[in-house]
């Protein structure tokens with residue numbers, strides 16, 4: 093009786109420990125995997141300036157920043173160079189693209205696997221920025 097209890101106790105504990113370990117290993121594996129996939133989907137470039145990148149100098153950028161409610165879903169991830177990643181900071185994609193229409197244009201070209209709402213937003217932001225600069229040119 094007591095032997096069976098010990099046995100059951102041991103069985104109950106070990107899978108839980110294993111699961112925790114496996115989760116951690118999976119998380120690490122997943123992160124590397126996600127980066128490689130994202131990098132490949134983005135044509136091994138920075139999606140904002142279009143510069144070719146290596147896996148070492150590529151950074152993962154959250155299109156909708158984590159601080160603004162974004163998540164780690166593949167549709168929210170792109171590869172970017174350090175400079176663009178810092179330039180974008182915690183701006184919403186729309187805010188970033190209105191300020192830097194070139195980034196929006198490259199984003200539409202290179203961020204193929206990103207959620208289509210972001211691409212739609214980029215198109216809107218770029219045309220908004222173009223309209224604004226056309227107005228400014230007319231006013232001048």
Ligand SMILES: [Zn+2]
Nearest residue numbers: 138141173176
């Ligand atoms: Zn860049």
